[in-house]
Amino acid sequence: MRPTEIIVDLGAIRHNFNTFKNLNPASIPVPVVKSDAYGHGAIQVATALQAQGAQVLAVFRVEEAIQLRNANVTVPIWVLLGALDCEIDNAINYDLTLACWSLDNARKLNDAAKKARIVQPLHLKIDTGMGRLGFLPNQVRDAIAEINSFSSLRLCGAFTHIAKADEPCHPVTANQVEQFRIIANEFPASCNQIHLAATSAIERRLMDALPYNRPGIGIYGIAPEKESNLDLIPAMTVKSRLISLKDIPKGHTISYNCTVTLQRDSKIAVVPIGYSTGLQRAFTNKMKGIVRGKIVHNLGTVCMDMTMFDLTDVPDAVQDDEIILLGKQGNAEITAWELASAANTIPYEILCNLGQSHPRTYLN
Ligand SMILES: *Cc1c(COP(=O)(O)O)cnc(C)c1O
Numbered sequence: 001m002r003p004t005e006i007i008v009d010l011g012a013i014r015h016n017f018n019t020f021k022n023l024n025p026a027s028i029p030v031p032v033v034k035s036d037a038y039g040h041g042a043i044q045v046a047t048a049l050q051a052q053g054a055q056v057l058a059v060f061r062v063e064e065a066i067q068l069r070n071a072n073v074t075v076p077i078w079v080l081l082g083a084l085d086c087e088i089d090n091a092i093n094y095d096l097t098l099a100c101w102s103l104d105n106a107r108k109l110n111d112a113a114k115k116a117r118i119v120q121p122l123h124l125k126i127d128t129g130m131g132r133l134g135f136l137p138n139q140v141r142d143a144i145a146e147i148n149s150f151s152s153l154r155l156c157g158a159f160t161h162i163a164k165a166d167e168p169c170h171p172v173t174a175n176q177v178e179q180f181r182i183i184a185n186e187f188p189a190s191c192n193q194i195h196l197a198a199t200s201a202i203e204r205r206l207m208d209a210l211p212y213n214r215p216g217i218g219i220y221g222i223a224p225e226k227e228s229n230l231d232l233i234p235a236m237t238v239k240s241r242l243i244s245l246k247d248i249p250k251g252h253t254i255s256y257n258c259t260v261t262l263q264r265d266s267k268i269a270v271v272p273i274g275y276s277t278g279l280q281r282a283f284t285n286k287m288k289g290i291v292r293g294k295i296v297h298n299l300g301t302v303c304m305d306m307t308m309f310d311l312t313d314v315p316d317a318v319q320d321d322e323i324i325l326l327g328k329q330g331n332a333e334i335t336a337w338e339l340a341s342a343a344n345t346i347p348y349e350i351l352c353n354l355g356q357s358h359p360r361t362y363l364n
Contacts, residue, residue: 004240004273004358007327008040010048011364012221012233017052019231020215024208030078030195032216033068034060038348039355040220040235043071044362049219050075058214062091062098069094078123078157081133088112092120097157097193101125101133106147113152122147123157123193126183128176130163137179141186148188157193158183159214165200166225177206184210200224222336222347234336237327238354242269242291245311245319254308255300259285262299267311269296271323274305278354279325282343289323292316293330296323326354 020029031054037045046057046068058078059065065077082099083091085108091098092112100106100122113120124143127134135143147155160180164170168177177196184194196207199218217224221234248268254260271289275281279302287298289309299310311317326334336347343350 002359003243004238004271004277006039006355006358006360007237007239007363008044008355008360009233009235009237009363010044012235013040013045013048013219014052014364016215016219016221016232016235017049017054020202020213020218021053023202023230024205024213027208027210028055028212029202030054030056030058030212030214031219032058032080032198032214033219034058034064034080034216035352036064036356038217038220039351039353041355041360041362042068043073044360045219046073047071056212062087062094062096065096066090066094069096080125082125083109092116092118097121097123099123099125099133099159100147101127101135103143103146106143106150106153110150110152119152119154121154121156123159124155124191126158126160126180128160128179128183129172130161132161134160137183140183144186144188144191155187155191157191157195157212158187159195161198162196162201162206165198165204165206168204168206173206180207198224199230203228203230217348217351220351222351224346226337234327236336236351236355238325238358239327240271240273240323240325242309242311242317242319242321242323243272244270245317245321246270253300255303257301260300264312266299267315267317268299269309269311269317269323271307271309271325272305273325273358274303274307276304277357278350279307280343280345280350280353282345283339286342287325287339288334289325290329290332290334291321291323293332295332295334326350 033042036042056076078097125134195212197213199215221232281302284301289296296309300308339350340347
């Protein structure tokens, strides 16, 4: 067994999925399980959600969708990036719904689908403000016409993504919603899988009359903003062990760059996880752990594969004790938002980095 492991509570994931289902019963939640389900394990999460009644799942890349198909995930899968040119011949064999954001790509998809004698379903990706992938609003009408002229493609949906959903009144957000509202009216009735909202926009009910929405981070129990009223349970716990516990005298320094000089005789623990596996160096001297139900503090620079903690105030701690680095124990909790703030980032990056770097165990 490795000393560090990720515990994923599938019961929490089911609870969070139900939260989105109940929040807006008129709109179907399409859980986003990209990046190995934000570090929680795409196969396990997708399988649990499918059993819980998820009607559709979304991934980013074709490769991720194929991994799910090979693991007996049979519900429709939306590939939000679509198939890159080099992936087209493979992608059309897996019954996927592909995003499309270029006519050149559509043409190549049509050729491949025709050769394989299938009809490939597509969602038009529309750039209303991200400045990333997608047809600009004034290109949409021509794109629909051209794609509809391809006999082996079926345009069945369209979507956009909001840049600043936490501020519904921000001029960019208001403009994105308005542009998409106009565009949504231009689609023929056969093209009815229209969607816009990720977790933050779902909470803020941006265009909540659309038939589908795409919760990602909320499915894993984390709100995309620090303040949130969503009923969510965090699914990920990160646990490691105290591999060494040593008395070190006052005046001694700890770790690289001597950022800490001990102000008292101390008991210092080494935990075998560092920045090579998701415990970011930016957490240095800002991160906490939980040992025997008590909060302890990191001391000294986070190393590549080791991090030190001050156990002086937990006199009963012994070598090989468990330490929680993310999650709950008793009344103590370390949240993904706390870790994110320590590294000046967002919980998404914390979950992806930690979750994909260690073996995972599943509960419930
Ligand atoms: C990642 C992603 C989502 C999910 O976003 P969250 O903020 O995690 O809910 C939704 N839509 C698209 C296009 C995405 O890339």
